[in-house]
Amino acid sequence: MSSAAFRELNETQIRVLMGFYQRRQFATKRKGEKVRSKEVLNNGKITFLYTEAEGLGISKTAFTRAIDGLLSHGFIDITFSGEGLYRSVSLYAVSTRWRNYGTKAFEQKVRRKRRREVGFVRSYGKT
Numbered sequence: 001m002s003s004a005a006f007r008e009l010n011e012t013q014i015r016v017l018m019g020f021y022q023r024r025q026f027a028t029k030r031k032g033e034k035v036r037s038k039e040v041l042n043n044g045k046i047t048f049l050y051t052e053a054e055g056l057g058i059s060k061t062a063f064t065r066a067i068d069g070l071l072s073h074g075f076i077d078i079t080f081s082g083e084g085l086y087r088s089v090s091l092y093a094v095s096t097r098w099r100n101y102g103t104k105a106f107e108q109k110v111r112r113k114r115r116r117e118v119g120f121v122r123s124y125g126k127t
Helices: 011-022 050-055 060-073
Strands: 026-031 034-040 076-080 091-094
Touching: 011 050, 011 060, 011 091, 050 060, 060 076
Parallel strands: none
Antiparallel strands: 026 034, 076 091
């Protein structure tokens, strides 16, 4: 919470980030009686639907902005970009890129913008 990346997040982005953290599923690796580590089983396969965000009181536009902010600050990565038109969901991974935020080692990522051509497209000059 004391990192520069976290301090720059707004309230909605923090709420969405906590939602991603809640969706992680863990497996505990044990060695004898001691817990050695916890492994995230579904990292890269985490879903967070717009309808789930609306249930938390977050509008679609605010949720989109929150996803973009978390991606640009290094807290999440998009592993598969779904398309609501085709009923496929986006898949996310919780990232640790935020640790390098503000340094030369930080790897900047942004969401791929889509340009949909829906409907009929008129082609001029072609027969």
